[in-house]
Amino acid sequence: MTVRSGHPQRRGRSLFFMAVLLILGCLAGRLYWVSPYVASYDIANFTLAVGQYDLANLQPHFPGYPFFILLATGLARLGLDPVRALGVVSTLGFASGLIPLYLLFKRRRFDAVRLLAAFTVVSTASLVVLSATGMSDGLALGVLCWFVWSVERARQGHFRLLPYLLFGLLMATRLSYAPFGIVLLFLLWQVRRDHWQLVSEFAVLLLAQLAWLLPVAFSVGGPASFAQLSLSFVTGHFSDWGGTAQTDEATLLERLGLTIKQMVWHGLGFATWIGLGSGLFLFCQRLRSFPLWWSVTGTGYFLWVWVAQNIDKPRHVLPLVLLLVVLLVRRLSVRWFVPFLCIQLLIGSIALYQQATTKPATIQLAEAITGLPASATIFTDEEERQFLMARPDATIVPIGSVSKWRAEPKSQEVYLTGRLLKRLQAADVPIEVTEVFRFTSDPRFEPEDAEARLYKLKLNEEVPR
Incomplete structure (x- = not known):
């Protein structure tokens, strides 16, 4: 028993x-x-x-x-x-x-x-x-x-x-x-x-x-x-x-x-x-x-x-x-x-x-900016630190408001991220750009960063210098 x-x-x-x-x-x-x-x-x-x-x-x-x-x-x-x-x-x-x-x-x-x-x-x-x-x-x-x-x-x-x-x-x-x-x-x-x-x-x-x-x-x-x-x-x-x-x-x-x-x-x-x-x-x-x-x-x-x-x-x-x-x-x-x-x-x-x-879209974009001219200025929304980790010598400028965007001087080589472009467009800021890079990744991991784009500001746009 x-x-x-x-x-x-x-x-x-x-x-x-x-x-x-x-x-x-x-x-x-x-x-x-x-x-x-x-x-x-x-x-x-x-x-x-x-x-x-x-x-x-x-x-x-x-x-x-x-x-x-x-x-x-x-x-x-x-x-x-x-x-x-x-x-x-x-x-x-x-x-x-x-x-x-x-x-x-x-x-x-x-x-x-x-x-x-x-x-x-x-x-x-x-x-x-x-x-x-x-x-x-x-x-x-x-x-x-x-x-x-x-x-x-x-x-x-x-x-x-x-x-x-x-x-x-x-x-x-x-x-x-x-x-x-x-x-x-x-x-x-x-x-x-x-x-x-x-x-x-x-x-x-x-x-x-x-x-x-x-x-x-x-x-x-x-x-x-x-x-x-x-x-x-x-x-x-x-x-x-x-x-x-x-x-x-x-x-x-x-x-x-x-x-x-x-x-x-x-x-x-x-x-x-x-x-x-x-x-x-x-x-x-x-x-x-x-x-x-x-x-x-x-x-x-x-x-x-x-x-x-x-x-x-x-x-x-x-x-x-x-x-x-x-x-x-x-x-x-x-x-x-x-x-x-x-x-x-x-x-x-x-x-x-x-x-x-698999590299996230933002990381792919951060690595891609290493191929831009040394004189390039890249305006970002929240990607500044990720970009600087990939290219510490780059000129990265975070933008948190429309007033800051307008106040920043612009050179001939001006780039901005897709997230920043959406912010500016939502605030009705007139802007003309051409797409330079576009990367995508699985949206299940980082939904807001599943797509990363970089645009170049058109030279004929009137910008402050």
């Missing part, structure tokens, strides 16, 4: 460790195919910050992302290339989310089914591929998973202070995840009658934020300088060009449609029909709704993305995609979520390889 009862247990352990080996193999592949490219303006800022942290010089931009940069700087000092260090931190950070998700899902020790369910969540193609870059999204998603687990434990009376500490870590990684702090109000409401407990938890919440805010503030001269810098960043971020033309001109209803599209098409499906089909297949299964506290928090973040975020960038909906996949897989049997896991692994693996081996 003892031998017979031991067989299922040993078999369960064997399946568990086989699943662990599968996960480690996939993680090794993800680390190997981390993107080596400075594919966007934000990645360029992060890369420079790894070498020299200078918030005043947008290395990186406000609010500083200190936890992300600190970890990447540590890897860079071990000899890793800065942009790869950022990608490795992001990838490992997201992969770490497997642990708290497994702890949330599991029903017994060595539960291979729940481990695969947790692995399914952190194998969603869009989350995996966008994490394998020099952006902070992957690390933030991993910290978010730990935060979700800590909240559930705190609600059961365990580790009550941990959620407040992890929320501070989350804000030090990606400030735009701030609406997830709504769930902390539910925790504080639990202890509302215990005044000392309420004060202590609120104090830890405040101290956890000061723990990263104060060092960043003193890096630019103190709290007053930090406040001034934040105001100037926010003013500049929402003025000048004012964000993308699509975002500014879209109605709330159009933005709602775009938000849902980003979640379903670019999030669940990762812009592939087979991925979308597997995601919709899960929707057809019997689901269990989120608890009230997570439903309210998720709704709050959805409203934040819909109304306040630049929804043209799919990475802003990644937390919603994460929560959605958790909702879909947490109550399903293995036969339902394994097909989704296999399809997402296939899509994600192919996309990871393509992202790591």
